[in-house]
Amino acid sequence: MTPKAVSHVHTGSYSESALIEATTALREQMGTNASLGFFFATREWAENLEDSLELIRLHGHVSQLIGCSGSGVLGRRIELEQAGFSLLLLSLPAGSFETFAITEDDLDAVDDASFWHRFTGISPDKAHAWVVVTNPAFDGLEGWLATWNQAYPGTPTVGGIAGAPDNEYFLVKDGDVVDAVLVAVGFTAGVTVESLVSQGCRPIGEPLPITKAEDNLILEIGNIPAYQALENAFLSIPALERTSVRNNLFLGLAVSEYIDEFKLxxxxxxxxxGADPQLGALAVGAFPRVGQTVQFQLRDMRSAHSDLVEAGRRARQRCRAPLAILLFSCVGRGRNLFGVLNHDPSVIAETIGDLPLAGFFCNGEIGPVGSQTFLHGYTASAAILNAE
Structure with a gap:
């Protein structure tokens, strides 16, 4: 069978009639039942969540439904920072995917990376990609990702941390609210998945090796104090821009040293x-190693736009037959960063294609850089599903 996809975004709080109308229209548009659906909704839908899920499954004829809460939701060329939901329905060949909920008890049982092969029943050579949504109260996400990277090396994992103020979050698996640390979909056949990660920065200064470091402190870069290296990079910015970017400087750590010329x-x-001018040291949110190449980075509206455009173009070149997109965008993006709504899904549509799309504003984004998957901030991460 040929995979199919449709999507819809609704603005407003819970409405039974609106939900029935939307899901019925999507099923009719697709012309067949949905084997998999993704549902993202704001906290205003939490009170009627179980009714909403039942209506989607009933009127959309959805076999498996995955989702979570978001601080806002994303759709085809649209962002909602107010009440609403986003729904993507997929009709995929039998055996195309598996769904999982991972609990704290499951994590306690992990002995090594091969545990996840037994848990999922999916071997590394069968896994095309993973889409995950996680509980914001789960503080072991980066540790889980480290083991997951070992279990499925080179396999992209894309997703985000559920968003909602005042702990009004929820995770959904198979159409039910679940008490889990994360929910995952593993794609194994029928579709391939290309990943997109846009961290919203542009490099400044030159790429240089770390020559002295201790834990998360970088003491020397290129045989000079790390603070001086930061100052040199800052002075490379045009003078008129320096005042506005002082608090928007970051560090980029190369994920591979086997690159002749580093790029976005x-x-x-x-x-x-933090920075200590007297010691010449920088404290960073990572544990870099001596010899690792680093380059300082600048994040602002212009950089974030350019980075997403370039990431979208590169992703489109890798896509054979794009079908649908799942987009996970930081809550700090949107109007907060760009001054206007609809930026990320609009750029995605213009660079990859005006495809069915669902997503949400996250409290942290998950996606690969190089061959490994990481947790990010202020990032747009996307899974682009392609008909196989």
Whole structure:
């Protein structure tokens, strides 16, 4: 069978009639039942969540429904920072995917990376990609990702941390609210998945190796004090821009040293947590190693726009037959960063294609840089589903 996809975004609080109308229209538009659906909604839908899920499954004829809460929701060329939901329905060949909920008890049982092969029943050679949504109260996400990277090396994992103020978050698996640390979909056949990660930065200064470091402190870069290296990079910015960017400087850590010329996407962006001019040291949100190449980075509206455009163009070149998109965008983006709504889904539509799309504003984004998956901030991360 040929995979199919449709999507819809609704503005407003819970409405039974609006939900029935939307899901019925999507099913009719697709012309067949949905084997998999993704549902993202704001906290205003939490009170009627179980009714909403039942209506989607009933009127959309959805076999498996995955989702979570978001601080806002994303759709085809649209962002909602107020009440609403976003729904993507997919008709995929039998055996295309598996769904999982991972609990704290499951994490306690992990002995090594091969545990996840037994847990999911999916071997590394069968896994095309993973889409995950996680509980914001789960503080072991980066540790889980480290083991997950070992279990499925080179397999992209894309997703985000559920968003909602005042702990009014929820996770959904198979159409039910679940008490889990994360929910995952593993794609194994029928579709391929290309990932997109835009960390919203542009490099400043030159890429240089770390020559002295201890834990999360960088003491020397290129055989000079790390603070001086930061100052040199800052002075490379045009004088008129320096005042506005002083608090928007970050550090990029190269994810591979086997690169002749570093470019966008070759660095993992991490926060500069502090600086000591007397010691010449920088504290960063990572544990860099001596010999690792780093380059300072600048994040602003212009950089974030350019980075997403370039990431979208590169992703489109890798896509054979794009079908649908799942987009996970930081709550700090949107109007907060760009001054206007609809930026990220509009750029995605213009660079990759005006495809069915669902997503949400996250409290942290998950996506690969190089061959490994990381947790990010202020990032747009996307899974682009392609008909196989």
């Amino acid at each position: 996407g070759d660095f993992l962006i991490r926060n500069i947590l």
